[in-house]
Amino acid sequence: MSYQLIICEKPSAAMRIAYALGGTHVRRERYKGLPVFWLEIEGKRVAVVPALGHLYGVEQNSTGWSFPIFDLRWAPLKDRRKRMWIEAIAEIAKGADSYVCACDFDVEGSLIGYTILRYACGGVDIKAKRMRFSTLTKEELRSAYKNALGRLDYERVYAGKVRHEVDWIFGVNTSRALMDAMGRAGGGFEVLSAGRVQSPTLYALCRREVEINLHVPDPFWSLNSEVVIKGAKYPAEYKVKEFFSRKEAEDVAERCQGKRGYVKDVLVKRKRIPPPPPFNLGDLQREAYRVFGYSPSKTQRIAERLYLSAAVSYPRTSSQKLPHSLGLGRIIEKLGRTERYREAARRILEKGIVKPREGRSTDPAHPAIHPTGTLPKRMSGEEGRIFDLIVRRFFATFGEDAILEEREAVVEVNERDSFKVRARDLVESGWTEYYRPYVAWRKTEGQRFEVNDEAIFVRVDVEDKFTAPPERYTASKLIAYMERQGLGTKSTRAEIIDNLYRRGYIEGREIKVTDLGFAVVGILKRFFPELVSVKMTSALEGDMVEIESGRRDQVEVVLKVVDTMKPVFERIIEKYEEIGEELFGVMNQLRRNELGPCPKCRSGHMRIVRSKKSGKRFIGCDNYPNFCNFSFPIPQRGKISRSNADCNFCGFPIIEVKDGWKIWRFCVNAGCPSNKR
């Protein structure tokens, strides 16, 4: 008897979809390791099978190492388990007479379903239907099955296909060029990577790093003042914010310290602060970073787990819209059944009209991230935090405007000096009540200053200040930058940042570009300027959006990329030697610097040197013989590296020598007591 085959993206999603469509009559079995869920829908047998994300990827069509290469094909990924699952799906597909793609409704999900139906199931993609859903709740899945699209969403499939193919062309060719050039220059093999989105992102980080590293602070002075009005202390700001002479600042401080002034004028402004829009992925990543310090990729992973447990809607969305068709009232009512959200839900429902505030961003496939009303039975601490943030933000969108009162008083003293004193009060808490504890504004009942109130200057200090360098990017600020520049997609940005960390190109929570990152960008900028250009990458993203909306042909875009990149890669072949030598020099430099800065002169780097006279090796400074004569004897065998620790006695670096299984650690200060012991 034939049956229908439903392809899902992940095992957990397959299980949810199977139980949503089949109720309790689901039979679970394993076929060659692949979980298969058997059920019946209106008398028809159905097999629900999962993938493991992408089962197919792009690879070189021909054999051997060549450059540049544009000849590609879609083939099973090398993972053994994935290959076994492809075989199992192919066999199950043989007995099927109809097919449904139930992968996540986005570019990647559509592509996963398409590649399986096309390559594993023998080209049945043309017969397949497409389920479209934003949450994994029973009701939505049943409705998505009933109202499935009569064909695959090919526009999304082609956009995904082009993205993978273009990324492969860029990534493989540039990485091959770098590694091959390095190998030919005698530098051995190094894994160096460059990518279509990764390289312009790294370049932006480098430009910021250059500005920070080249910052020369300029001195200026300011007054740090405090006044007491009606018994309450307020910071006061002098009319001149920056003094360029300390003497001038001191004169003002001397004139005002301890003096009594009066409030000359009070300006009161009331600001209406509308509720924040519901979360899209970028907003959620930024807010989770601000509130919990979670990296964007971590937030994305947690949100995806919550989606798979049907607690929240699909997180990879750029939408800030919550259409009424989602059944918002019902979601609030379901959330209100728990003690935690009862009060907030009651207050929103009491208002009668349930209309959220929405933002401008839209997404053709999904609404904004919102709770489904289903509470998972178990949640980890991290999942609980993100879930609570999503729920409270969702509630906040139904709140009234908050009203902030900002009061600014002009305080005069000595008839010539004037200061501004500011105070801020939340007059109407509005939506902030629903969004606590993630918003800090509170109602205060403090006294208000009025004209002619006495103001006593209890502190007027002169502060030495210096101009600050530009701020470093954090992962969350970098995501915002990438969004602004059109670099990557909502789903790939966090992964690209993670990749930069993994490759050792950047480090730290406040992102710092490493020497390796600088070296790679330097070479890319010189030899592949197109690769670090934001313009080209964001234009390509625009092309892909056009493919997704059916306004552009996929083949045309891939050919355009090939036409643009072919001359670039051919030009590189002519400069192979030059690139190789530069890379070799830079990598050597980096290897030398692995031992760290010279503890004596601080500007040089320790390196392993072999004496011309004795032929023995020792650690010396690369500033020798110019201005440093630091040296330290080391064992003649073993691999030398720098340990992460510094000496407890003298603070000099600790060097590690590994010879087989033996490891020695010692301080590089010859006179250090730790070496005498």
Next chain:
Amino acid sequence: MQDAHQTKDRCRICSVPSERELCDFHAEAVRRIKEHFEVWKQRKGICWKDYLREITRNERTGVWVKEAAEYLIRESR
């Protein structure tokens, strides 16, 4: 393993290959140090040597500027 202490065609501060005495970044750092000296002289009334010492100690000074300032101090000895 490298030949001992070869400094020719390298930046005198960071030793990266460079056709000039300093690499592009350190040359730019030196240029900026010289440019900002006027501001410091006007606002703090300090001499060139004290200025260099001050900026090497300042935590807001960029790494390459610090290295360039240390280099200028050594050069002036």
